[in-house]
Amino acid sequence: MDQERIGRLRRAMRAAKLDALVLRLPENLVMAMGVWPMNGYSHGLFTADEGPVLLIAPSCENEEMDGAWVREIEWFVWPRLDMDDPAEVLQRALRQAAKAHRLNRARIGYEGSFEAIAPPHNAGEVLAPCESTIAFLKSILPSARWTDATDLLHAQRAQKTASEIARLRLTHRVADFGLKRFHKAVRPGVTEAELASIVYSECLNRGVRLKGVRHVNVFPQISSGPNAHRAWRPNVSTGRRRLRDGEIALLELAVCVDGFWADVTRVAVAGRPSQVQKDAFHAVVTAQQAAMDCMKAGVPASRPHEVATKILCQAGFADDIVHLTGHGLGFRYHEPEPFLMPGNRQRLKAGHVCSVEPGLYNRAWGGIRLEDNVVVRRDGVEVLTKAPKKL
């Protein structure tokens, strides 16, 4: 049980005059209840007085609920032919809990505006709490004062606890397997799809062998040659393109290990890099290091971007900078705090976890980005990504 997390969340709820949270998104249950549900039909009740008190979960997730931070789990049979009505079970369990914890007239937070959602282990389908669920929750406890707790949850998630950072280290070990293997695989003639497959296999196969790991999800995306200059897009697209001699392959890689995420990038040239590619790579390495070196708690979130940009400009690449320098992450691929971008006057805080990803994007010679993830500390950063950087 992560007492640091539970204590912080309870204090934040009291400050916001919130008595309870009803959570369903796997990414929030990871944080607040210590479990990563596989489907997204599990609900958790967390109170300001007592912390995590109840999970309502499908019985087929008994293994995934192992280690939950609650004394009580209300199971429902699903999705079998002899299944319960999950809505009925949820209604009964929440009403009973509301009575026991005096929540009938309480202020209860729900996940109303998580527009970006992390997929569960079976990533082909994501379950979002939409209008129907929210209306149903409100109908279960109609005299409670329901309030959208999205902002509070995102703010709480932004600073990771010691135990969460330990989990993130494990995720990044798995992501590093993929980055290292990528460098071995890039050569003239290989296709984008082949590279993505190799990275996927390496992370999955070596990841599930690590002690204590239950579930590994891998999302590799490769852009190459002339496409790489567009790799700042969130829709880097892996295709059938074969790498030619001297072309860049850019790997954008998300890895999720039991609910904890990494978002990392490496580039490699098939064959011999050109002088401009080498110069750009050197500038990006230097810019990334300088951005990391300036980061610690208290520094404005805009500074790493300014520091990186200055170096990239001095190296002659001012026209090739199109993207911000970093974003929060950890419970999801991208989280809204902190953004390392111009104009962001927020200050970095200890426990912030974010990407540091300066990049250069040029139609003539491709795209070069390095993306490592770091934990902000009082006196600097801990770099979670250990894989070497080379072109």
Place this chain on the structure above:
Amino acid sequence: MDQERIGRLRRAMRAAKLDALVLRLPENLVMAMGVWPMNGYSHGLFTADEGPVLLIAPSCENEEMDGAWVREIEWFVWPRLDMDDPAEVLQRALRQAAKAHRLNRARIGYEGSFEAIAPPHNAGEVLAPCESTIAFLKSILPSARWTDATDLLHAQRAQKTASEIARLRLTHRVADFGLKRFHKAVRPGVTEAELASIVYSECLNRGVRLKGVRHVNVFPQISSGPNAHRAWRPNVSTGRRRLRDGEIALLELAVCVDGFWADVTRVAVAGRPSQVQKDAFHAVVTAQQAAMDCMKAGVPASRPHEVATKILCQAGFADDIVHLTGHGLGFRYHEPEPFLMPGNRQRLKAGHVCSVEPGLYNRAWGGIRLEDNVVVRRDGVEVLTKAPKKL
């Protein structure tokens, strides 16, 4: 442009007294606008009078928007340092379109309750239209009568058009690559993760080589040995387990090709199957064939389940039946129509696309399921899954 789809959707909207739809989920834009957005920030406007009229999309998706069924696309720069404010662009474009199409007091449908959502190509993060988006849409056109169109959209999606079925055939060709490769890879000593990697690589590599294919997503899940008896769960979990001689591996495989989905399953034994495994497999093959043979437009959706169940029971496996026999799919991994399950009095319709997936789940010898996808026709079914069935 799929005139059949557009005509049907317009007629359904008129019957429901809906003047327009504002759509954002990639799975609905595939159906109504002919594009599969990569991120989920694109909005589409579809009117009952004119069909697809406007897309508002990030400029980085210009390739993905190629071939859209609209005359007009309003682009916004995103997510670059020189980006627009997407909310501002959406507001301006929707207000202009509302004026041009006289929608200020119209009845407008939105995606309020799509609790299950298909991931975009970059499947590590899904964007759902939640309370904040819905409130924003309503604020843009406050005098319109906004109504949750989820049920109408699901009902329309249930019957696929000729052109959609052609796209689904392509997806199933890609899924078949994975099923065939799986059979070659199952042997004593291989891990679940290795099997999943092999299937992923085969679908991705061969899929992107097929003519006309842009994006392929692959979601393989392997359960093996004693775990396979729990493979009716939606959380089949790929792990580090090594197959032993005589054990079953069960592959649950979702494949998405440019927004069109397949959901298929095969089983294979590492080494020699036991007599009970052979008997169970034979019963499942026979039950699946009989279920398919009884299907055509007009037949109650409960009948395939009854037919399959009768055969499984006669073969002595009554205690091993825990799951329904099929579900809709096509625009997503699972769709709510038709469910092939006891008590479902709905009748099958021409153009329904669903899985036919009888299975037996037993602690002693594992789990055996076959899952093929079919199109319901007036006189029978078209089987989309062509990969052979063997143990």
